[in-house]
Amino acid sequence: MNISSIKKDYLYRLAKQGKRPDGRATSEYRPITIERGVVNMAEGSAMVSIGNTTVLAGIKMDLGEPYPDTPNKGALSTAAELIPLASPDFESGPPRENAIELARVVDRGIRESGTINLEELCIEPGEKVWVVFIDIHILDYDGNLFDACSLAASAALLDAQIPNERFEMGENRPLPVQDPPISCTFVKYNGTIVVDPSLEEDEVAEARYTVAVDKNGDIRAMQKGLSGSFTVDEIRQSIATARQMAPTIRKILEG
Amino acid sequence: MNISSIKKDYLYRLAKQGKRPDGRATSEYRPITIERGVVNMAEGSAMVSIGNTTVLAGIKMDLGEPYPDTPNKGALSTAAELIPLASPDFESGPPRENAIELARVVDRGIRESGTINLEELCIEPGEKVWVVFIDIHILDYDGNLFDACSLAASAALLDAQIPNERFEMGENRPLPVQDPPISCTFVKYNGTIVVDPSLEEDEVAEARYTVAVDKNGDIRAMQKGLSGSFTVDEIRQSIATARQMAPTIRKILEG
Amino acid sequence: MNISSIKKDYLYRLAKQGKRPDGRATSEYRPITIERGVVNMAEGSAMVSIGNTTVLAGIKMDLGEPYPDTPNKGALSTAAELIPLASPDFESGPPRENAIELARVVDRGIRESGTINLEELCIEPGEKVWVVFIDIHILDYDGNLFDACSLAASAALLDAQIPNERFEMGENRPLPVQDPPISCTFVKYNGTIVVDPSLEEDEVAEARYTVAVDKNGDIRAMQKGLSGSFTVDEIRQSIATARQMAPTIRKILEG
């Protein structure tokens, strides 16, 4: 029996008693802190901590061509870098499946919520638009990257200015952003479902479920991951929990 | 003695008796079937089977700049994907030497035969031309990819329409294609030369020779491969065999 | 005790006696030969030997856009290929750290010396400039690549013509080049510092120091490499040695 199966056993036994390794209740979120404007060179930035997990999102904007099928809209590109700074398990090099899934889920939440008014980022239809790059660096990995990255991306967008001055196009003005999504992630292990997993819980998780809700409590994006399964009732219950939590988290984000 | 050398021995003994593992004569081709228009989204497509080998070629066209040395001509790009679907020996990832050689030999046959009238694909000399992409996917590998890919590429070209509508340039019209090459491939093992090698024959082949002939029986492209050698007489005899077979295959292709 | 530590021991013992494996004094350079114009297809070229180390630099020029921050200047790009031809230790594939450091140090020497008059390479400010590509191939590696590559790059530049004819822009004319830097490289092992290291000395080197001086003896670039260290006095002494040697080497280069 190796260390990892001892740890698993320990978490399983705790779970049977409805307990989590850090003493939280199954539907209890860790403290969230958000600091905006931490990177001077970025158009916008935010450092977000959920417990000991810390991520930094930065926004950069550049001029580019619109996509052929959306000539009147700016473009959005989201990337997450699991830099080896944050965990001994992250490797340098091109993004791997985990980083790609993470970035795409964050991107979908923001895109489907209409968070950025992309029409306002069109300069010359079919020719020239603003491209918004959201780059997220994981600095300290202690579980639940999906929610931390989603929050950091939203907070950085709320902080961002369109860099008209750098492109000699007049004065900077705020990026048109509204109603970012609130993402809530759950993992399941040995039959228990917990919100906002810690690192240890991420490590033993059999299934993961993320749902992004808007300010009306409507659903904008979801993603089930890992090889475990959920029942329909478990999904419904998780959505309900997420809708309960979202207003509190939204207040921290927008406050 | 391992499986592969037992197989080799078996083929060698058969070859001494002038026999092949599937009972064919040395200059006997397997049945060929060609189905055009199998892919709705492609400009043209064809599924070709030679025995149990099956490949699918699809044509896509896009607008691009001409090469500087041929400002009045459209461009052609041929790629073959040895996708792992078709054989346990194929790997995913960027194309390897075998796929590159295969695609380049198919490309040379089509290019040197003047199969596509590239002048007619010029829209604005030096500025804008049609680029024709031939992409060939191997679906089931049972020997003789060179001929199967060449046939599929030609059949897909014969099926193709210039996609003027997608680019809002008027009505679609047939791609100007004529006189595709007929490719004939031979392999040599233990002194015997056979046409249209099966998978087992490909596996023990010491040398490979492909020749593409036009409708007049003239030679348009050839490629000798693998580390074995041929004599001048063997090459001449193979060319003669190819010229005999070509009209029958051409009938299947154009019919 | 393996071959490499025997070799190291041997060099250390020699060094104690102030000797080097090929009998040179510590501040003695090997014979230099420079042959210009060896590649017909290049805009300029030079083959340089320092002892048995041989490198070939070729210049190619192309039209391109200037960098946004230098709209009135041509651009320079320097690459070194440690092709496996030159040493059993070089690998094919994308350039590795050693090749990148080498190319960047050569590039800095040339750039900081103002060797190429980049303003004269501007054709249309902000739109079209000449891009100068220096590509250096190592052919035979017997130590001291930094100096050999720097010399070859400078000699090839002195040989280069702007290829106006190939671009139908009038007659070719000499590339505006003046006062190339002279690079001098030292390595330190077991407390001894030697100039122009041979292969064996490169192999046991603990620290490396390269300095590029101009015709006035001023310093234009330097690079300390490897995990060993230098004292301030050792650096000063090396600069003095380099300034003494530079005029002789410059004569060979420009002569």
Place this chain on the structure above:
Amino acid sequence: MELIKDGKRLDGRKPDELRPIKIEAGPLHRADGSCYLEWGGNKIIAAVYGPKEAIPRHIQNPTRAVINAKYNMASFSVGDRKRPGPDRRSREISKITSEALENVILTEMFPRAMIDVNIEVLDADAGTRCAGITAAAVALADAGIPMEDIPVACAAGKVGDTVVLDLMGEEDQEGQADVPLAIAPRTENILLLQMDGHLTVEEFDRALELAMNGCQQIATMQREALMKKYQSFEED
């Protein structure tokens, strides 16, 4: 574009109706198991190789088999030519497909092994990830890989303010939400679930119900396709 008119969709379907589906088990000779699937305008082929020794070694798991699904779109399967090779979208789909299939495969029977599942999209018309999982499941069964159940996938979504089953191309592009779902049909456990767009909780419940239903219909077709192949063997 009016996506729903008189209760009918662009292609004449009712909201809860699937597109025509054709499943053939075992069309390929070389693969250990295979499946050809037509689903509306989608054409998908899936092939399975394994279990075999996992290579390179560092990917081996000492207690179970590794499932390595690769979803790939042919360059000519879409409107504008797709560059060959995996992009970010296909890498995400490969990952979640591998995870969904791993759920039902008895992987602990084959320690240190790998099972390759190759999914090729030859012609694309929305819903290719669900079609790919459905075809891969049949190919796994055809290869004789032991599974708890044969997974099946189907999407629901919202177009023209109506929750509908199984979006086709135009509905996918112009629609308001898409909910791909994969399940193990016996238990109705959810193996894959994604959503993007805008749904109220009630609409999501309805979409999930429709997709669950669609899955069960397709599961029947999967079993029929496998039966047909085994019967044809017996007839030989």
Place this chain on the structure above:
Amino acid sequence: MELIKDGKRLDGRKPDELRPIKIEAGPLHRADGSCYLEWGGNKIIAAVYGPKEAIPRHIQNPTRAVINAKYNMASFSVGDRKRPGPDRRSREISKITSEALENVILTEMFPRAMIDVNIEVLDADAGTRCAGITAAAVALADAGIPMEDIPVACAAGKVGDTVVLDLMGEEDQEGQADVPLAIAPRTENILLLQMDGHLTVEEFDRALELAMNGCQQIATMQREALMKKYQSFEED
């Protein structure tokens, strides 16, 4: 732009004056050792993992640990967005940083091991390679890696015909020379030294003297940051 006016620099500093520097040891929880550094407009974070078994095996050295420093600039840390991933500049800096740190680490204590040193530039304002080495050194000490000395780095240069210490952004862009230096502060042995620009021998001597001085000042701040962390432990 007039870089020196009345003996003062753009930001009001004297020629031999450092920018404000703030060093925090151990801000990260996951890393074995870490450091957060603000230096003028630079924001740098460094993390150390190891010693641990070197992987892949072929990079192992049977007699000592391998030092694997990676310098990386965040895409948003500069004016125009930097493409993610290593470019030629960052690969050169990673190489010379690895070499400089290797000099002081007692690598022969850990045969076949590797020590990863990750340096992230979050905000860039000239002098990031020196800031990175300085932060990495604190992170190594925080990780308890045995070292002969704690390396420290600082640049000098020439702007407006004056030799100055510690160039900031505009000085770096418009200046006449830049001389980054890293030393082991006890012996003043030179671990890293680069130069580009145009300096007479006398100017270079002056620049080296200034940089050496700057290094010693920063070495004091490094030690204070480490002391502060250990004291806070004792207070707990």
Place this chain on the structure above:
Amino acid sequence: MELIKDGKRLDGRKPDELRPIKIEAGPLHRADGSCYLEWGGNKIIAAVYGPKEAIPRHIQNPTRAVINAKYNMASFSVGDRKRPGPDRRSREISKITSEALENVILTEMFPRAMIDVNIEVLDADAGTRCAGITAAAVALADAGIPMEDIPVACAAGKVGDTVVLDLMGEEDQEGQADVPLAIAPRTENILLLQMDGHLTVEEFDRALELAMNGCQQIATMQREALMKKYQSFEED
């Protein structure tokens, strides 16, 4: 452009005439064997390393040596700068060159070994693959690699409706067909044969005859170059 005028070619050659060729064996010090070759406007250098243990291990063949030929064009060897690194053309040439050389090398003498053959095109003027094989063969002999025969290569082709030997640059670009050939000169066995263009069977026979003849002439020069090097050793 009129490629043939009064029975003469652009450079004054007769149809069956080779360009001037200069072969030097062993010009490099570091390589185990090497060759420098000038052939018309082509300048080629070839170097051989090995036999040595094949790395990485998975490429080892337990019964024979692996031949690893790499054909590479210098970025400055052609009119417009070539991007450094292998492209599809050079990878095809590397493959068929490896195969041609493998035919004559007694590879079964060196199980699990590899022999690296590096071919660098420094200056290109048509026919570089033939020149590369010819140079590589001399380098292999210079390295003392045991071979059944010393391979040699030469192209023929068709320009201005005439079948000619050894096309130079303009003939290659404007010509009607090109037939590169490599043989083992003693047996005249064909090791490499390609063709593109348009030839009747009779023209192809003539081209093959010319190329075969050219090969034999060059084979003599190869042997002379090797003799010259060995003689110079004896004279020492």
